[in-house]
Amino acid sequence: MLALSPNVDLLRKFHCLAYYARHLLFPMIQPAYMSANALYTDLSGYYDLMCVDIDYRAQSHSIDRLNQIFGNSGKTHLDLACGTGPHIRHFIDLGYQSSGLDINQPMLDRATIRCPEALFTLQDMCNFQVDEPLDLITCFLYSIHYNNGMEKLKECIRSVHSALKTNGVFCFNAVDKNKINNSLFARHTAKEADSIFSFSSGWNYCGSGEKQSLKLHIEKTTLGETQIWDDEHTMVAVSFEELQALLRPYFDVHLFEHDYDKIIPWDKTSGNAIFTCVKI
């Protein structure tokens, strides 16, 4: 342990220097947190602002259509990693009896306000329980990758299978680890009250192993003062071949292009796809 003390001293000096740089040289820029998932906890109030460009209606209608084609005509529904509940709102409006689960209570608190009719539970999607078997289970916005490693992903697939009725449908979107471009970032800005927000997000995969990350950068500028958050979410990395192999013992698996306006079979090269899995 003693051998570590010179490094600790160095670290302290570095932190002092960083403190002076931030507070004396650049006083308008507040310290950036390197957090794991501030977006789903402290910053959950800004989540919907970050997603303002997402067409949740089109996504929900598209999955409803796939459920009508492949499913058992039933309308009991669970959304995994439901966040603030935007899809659940649309599914309820389409006549579903919807429920949601998420691992972060601040997200569920917002979902409950948006969808007072729905039941929300604080659960990990890798190992969840339902009271009654369901007709449709969804997982949007690549959230399936939040399963922490291949073993958890397998557990999640087993949990979904046992929570579905016969011919029930599991729909989610996913990204193939081998098609990730580390230099691509989605960026957008939004205004709320007297603050301007800028959000950017991108995948990162080092080229081997079963972990990828989602990097998020959030800046909030109010009256000339900027706060910055950098989140890095560790997620499971999987190729589409591997993912299909995990699903096939439990489901008939159909892949579609990542297009919520049209139903087009996956072209076998796109790096994003909508998986539609029918329980066998």
Ligand SMILES: C[S@@+](CC[C@H](N)C(=O)[O-])C[C@H]1O[C@@H](n2cnc3c(N)ncnc32)[C@H](O)[C@@H]1O
């Ligand atoms: C990108 S957001 C998606 C939210 C929502 N589905 C949407 O499309 O806006 C990811 C969500 O996954 C949740 N999450 C992360 N890990 C989870 C886990 N292991 N089980 C359940 N939810 C999880 C987060 O709390 C967050 O609400």
